[in-house]
Amino acid sequence: MYIVTAQEMYDIERHAIGEVGIPSVVLMETAGRSIASEIVPQLKGPEQIMVAIGAGNNGGDGWVIARVLLEKGYQAIAVQTVPDAKIKGDALLNKQIFEKVGGHVEYATTQGDFKAKMRKADIIIDAILGIGTRGDVREPYKGFINSINESCATVISVDIPSGIEASEGATGKDAVQADQTYMLGAAKLSAFLPKTAPYFGEWQLLDIGLPRISFESRVNRKLTTIADVRKTLQKRNPFAHKGTYGKGLIVGGSEFMPGSVTMTVMAALRTGAGLCTVATEKAAIPSIAANCLEAMYKDRAGIPEMDLSDFDGIAMGPGMGQDKTAGELVNNLFRGAECPLVIDADALQHAKEMLHAGVRKGRATLLTPHPGEMARLLDIEIGELLANPFSYSARFAEQTGSYVLLKGKHTIVTAPDGRQSVNNTGNAGLAKGGTGDVLTGIVLALAMQQDDPFEALRCACHIHGLSADIQVESAHSEHDLLATDVVKGIGAVYRKLL
Numbered sequence: 001m002y003i004v005t006a007q008e009m010y011d012i013e014r015h016a017i018g019e020v021g022i023p024s025v026v027l028m029e030t031a032g033r034s035i036a037s038e039i040v041p042q043l044k045g046p047e048q049i050m051v052a053i054g055a056g057n058n059g060g061d062g063w064v065i066a067r068v069l070l071e072k073g074y075q076a077i078a079v080q081t082v083p084d085a086k087i088k089g090d091a092l093l094n095k096q097i098f099e100k101v102g103g104h105v106e107y108a109t110t111q112g113d114f115k116a117k118m119r120k121a122d123i124i125i126d127a128i129l130g131i132g133t134r135g136d137v138r139e140p141y142k143g144f145i146n147s148i149n150e151s152c153a154t155v156i157s158v159d160i161p162s163g164i165e166a167s168e169g170a171t172g173k174d175a176v177q178a179d180q181t182y183m184l185g186a187a188k189l190s191a192f193l194p195k196t197a198p199y200f201g202e203w204q205l206l207d208i209g210l211p212r213i214s215f216e217s218r219v220n221r222k223l224t225t226i227a228d229v230r231k232t233l234q235k236r237n238p239f240a241h242k243g244t245y246g247k248g249l250i251v252g253g254s255e256f257m258p259g260s261v262t263m264t265v266m267a268a269l270r271t272g273a274g275l276c277t278v279a280t281e282k283a284a285i286p287s288i289a290a291n292c293l294e295a296m297y298k299d300r301a302g303i304p305e306m307d308l309s310d311f312d313g314i315a316m317g318p319g320m321g322q323d324k325t326a327g328e329l330v331n332n333l334f335r336g337a338e339c340p341l342v343i344d345a346d347a348l349q350h351a352k353e354m355l356h357a358g359v360r361k362g363r364a365t366l367l368t369p370h371p372g373e374m375a376r377l378l379d380i381e382i383g384e385l386l387a388n389p390f391s392y393s394a395r396f397a398e399q400t401g402s403y404v405l406l407k408g409k410h411t412i413v414t415a416p417d418g419r420q421s422v423n424n425t426g427n428a429g430l431a432k433g434g435t436g437d438v439l440t441g442i443v444l445a446l447a448m449q450q451d452d453p454f455e456a457l458r459c460a461c462h463i464h465g466l467s468a469d470i471q472v473e474s475a476h477s478e479h480d481l482l483a484t485d486v487v488k489g490i491g492a493v494y495r496k497l498l
């Protein structure tokens with residue numbers, strides 16, 4: 001599933017129409033028909049359906065929906081919210097077809113009119129504004145949108161809730177609060193931004209016949225699916241030995257924070273790593289070892305003398321602390337490790353200057369910040385980051401040559417070459433201490449088993465979220481889920497994947 005900005009969607013559409021030769025009116029017909037086919041099974045028959053129609057092609061889809069519903073015998077009323085002169089092209093053609101098959105057009109150009117038309121509606125189909133929306137919503141649309149939000153009717157938005165821009169930076173001010181949104185052709189980026197995602201309600205992507213070739217080279221952002229994860233999973237070789245799937249080093253934990261690194265190492269082992277060594281403060285080793293019998297342990301003071309080429313992957317950060325010694329260790333590993341290096345938690349801040357200086361360019365460097373950590377790496381406010389997480393991640397990944405996993409409800413993974421993917425597994429149960437440490441372990445294990453760090457990161461967050469989802473569906477709830485449950489759930493994820 002592709003995720004697009006408005007500009008990317010227009011480029012894709014232009015290619016499909018101009019280069020491939022699909023008539024634009026066919027796309028509009030498919031769009032309207034596919035939405036109507038989704039709505040019909042939800043109808044019982046007597047509902048009053050109001051299709052609120054704006055000037056652009058979003059309104060054009062609305063005319064098709066109104067016609068299809070009318071033809072099927074439902075009580076669909078088309079309410080045009082703009083003067084006749086504003087309706088042009090394919091939208092005008094579909095308005096004319098609607099009228100020719102017996103459809104009656106009602107007009108509402110003031111909020112008062114609109115409210116009056118809306119009064120009897122059980123369902124409002126919102127085809128007022130689509131991806132052509134720019135900036136703050138103007139009157140009279142603002143008033144229409146507020147009226148829709150005050151009504152008790154079920155609201156179904158066409159392509160995007162009216163008032164929301166498809167791209168980053170959208171405020172969500174004066175936007176339709178949809179119960180359901182049917183996105184057309186590709187998912188819109190604002191459906192994955194914290195401020196605007198809630199307006200989409202339940203959403204679904206509908207195929208409108210845009211060919212694959214029109215997407216290629218025009219968009220490099222996708223949602224990770226379980227099929228993507230399956231495709232990248234390696235079959236375990238029956239002749240494998242414990243060195244085959246990676247010897248990992250995990251640097252972190254401390255006397256008063258032994259739990260974090262314990263969860264990291266357990267998660268790495270559960271995700272298939274062959275051998276793991278934990279390097280931590282000497283005083284922390286007994287408590288960590290008591291909870292993870294399968295790992296080996298080293299005093300972190302010995303890291304400068306270690307031969308790092310013994311390892312296929314190194315993760316550092318969880319529970320490491322922000323003291324000077326931790327900083328020196330990060331410096332040492334950051335410069336010395338040739339293998340993939342996963343940097344999390346406290347280690348991120350220690351690595352900040354070296355990242356900006358591009359010290360590891362050309363060597364796989366995987367970062368797993370939460371928004372607060374990412375904002376500190378970028379020296380910006382969290383709010384600014386959360387309004388534009390895709391572009392900040394892309395710029396940072398490109399400038400530093402690192403792979404970035406920005407945690408969130410919709411975790412975003414970015415490669416230095418600009419590829420991005422969004423994850424939507426996981427639930428509110430993950431908002432608890434320790435779950436990030438678990439993710440670091442999964443990332444380390446996959447970074448040692450897959451050649452492409454981008455694939456490793458996007459599979460890791462999918463597996464992490466899926467584990468939480470399976471746990472919440474079976475043994476736990478979003479309230480009681482613990483990070484250690486997420487580690488335990490990895491087994492169920494693999495049984496589902498394999």
Ligand SMILES: NC(=O)C1=CN([C@@H]2O[C@H](COP(=O)(O)OP(=O)(O)OC[C@H]3O[C@@H](n4cnc5c(N)ncnc54)[C@H](OP(=O)(O)O)[C@@H]3O)[C@@H](O)[C@H]2O)[C@@H](O)CC1
Nearest residue numbers: 013027055056057058129130131132133134136137138159
């Ligand atoms: N992609 C595809 O392949 C396909 C796409 N399709 C559909 O086309 C839709 C995109 O159509 P589109 O380009 O005509 O834009 P759309 O949003 O309907 O209208 C723009 C209108 O909004 C207005 N306006 C703008 N900002 C405003 C503001 N702040 N406040 C108030 N008004 C504002 C602007 O007014 P103006 O500034 O011109 O006065 C203009 O009249 C897309 O979402 C999908 O549904 C399908 O048909 C099938 C194929």
Ligand SMILES: [K+]
Nearest residue numbers: 126129160162
């Ligand atoms: K809309």
